[in-house]
Amino acid sequence: MGSRLHFQRIKEGPPLPHHDDIRAYKREYAEALDERDPLKSYRDQFIIPSKKDLLRKRLADTEGLQPKNLRKYLDQYLRSWAIKGVIGHFVSHEDALLPPYLHVDDAGSELLAPIVGASPSEYAVESQIRLHNFDPAISMALIEPEDAEKPILSTEQILKVIDDNASDTALIFLPGIQFYTGQYFDIKIITAHAHSKGILIGWDCAHAVGN
Structure with missing residues (x-):
């Protein structure tokens, strides 16, 4: 459901x-x-x-509660690993309950994709910068809070960084919310501004969806 x-x-x-x-x-x-x-x-x-003094918030924000059937699935993977070794990446053991290691996250992608409005095949990785022979140290602009005592990135600051780097920016990648502060970014305004400069923008909405 x-x-x-x-x-x-x-x-x-x-x-x-x-x-x-x-x-x-x-x-x-x-x-x-x-x-x-x-x-x-x-x-x-x-x-x-x-x-009694269990920190329930941490159970929700980190690994969560352990499913009762988790050990059964993990034991199956350990058995496949023991019997098939590296081949277990591609071929499951005959009585395995889950797919081979290589495809273990496919089901999660299928379930999460419609929630975030994406295709299961859509993904982004930081290593793309090196893949295209660029150095992240000089080819990636980071946005830092202007005041260390107030770790908030204002929309105005973000728009200014976009303007300052618009001439040589191919992609902007931002989180939907900042995990540590809980700040929610104005996705609509920032996206429209980036597009007005001819720049593609991607949003990591993992925590925005889950929290």
């Missing part, structure tokens, strides 16, 4: 108490949403630590 349909089903249910005021932030309201959530059964598929 896609995220859009998931949230739509929550919204289309009968109004919950206090859904339109500050009481919506109460535990009871959150529990009511959880009870209505059509994905709530997925909770049973993960191992949830019982430690």
